[in-house]
Amino acid sequence: MKILCHSCGKELPRGSLKYVIEIKSFADFDGYLEEYPGDVEEGINDLLDAIEHADPGSIEQEVFEESIFILCKNCRDKFTKDPFKSGKMVFEKLEAKDTIH
Numbered sequence: 171m172k173i174l175c176h177s178c179g180k181e182l183p184r185g186s187l188k189y190v191i192e193i194k195s196f197a198d199f200d201g202y203l204e205e206y207p208g209d210v211e212e213g214i215n216d217l218l219d220a221i222e223h224a225d226p227g228s229i230e231q232e233v234f235e236e237s238i239f240i241l242c243k244n245c246r247d248k249f250t251k252d253p254f255k256s257g258k259m260v261f262e263k264l265e266a267k268d269t270i271h
């Protein structure tokens with residue numbers, strides 16, 4: 171089975187330098203709960219109702235999702251500098267995650 175770079179499609183033969191990119195995205199909680207407009211009890215019932223009818227997998231995805239990609243060195247270097255091609259610098263270490271302990 172051939173391994174191809176997820177980004178540029180270059181073939182990555184056995185023994186070649188390749189990088190695994192694991193992307194974990196999870197819902198952050200900043201300690202602030204938006205006030206529910208209307209009756210709280212009714213809101214909870216609506217929520218429970220929605221959960222009951224939703225696919226458990228999709229609820230889980232809302233909260234946490236993990237993706238794995240294989241990249242060649244060139245694409246890895248580009249990705250780590252600017253993963254979303256936004257032209258912005260990446261955050262220094264954990265400064266963006268200060269609500270997570």
Ligand SMILES: [Zn+2]
Nearest residue numbers: 175178242245
């Ligand atoms: Zn590549």
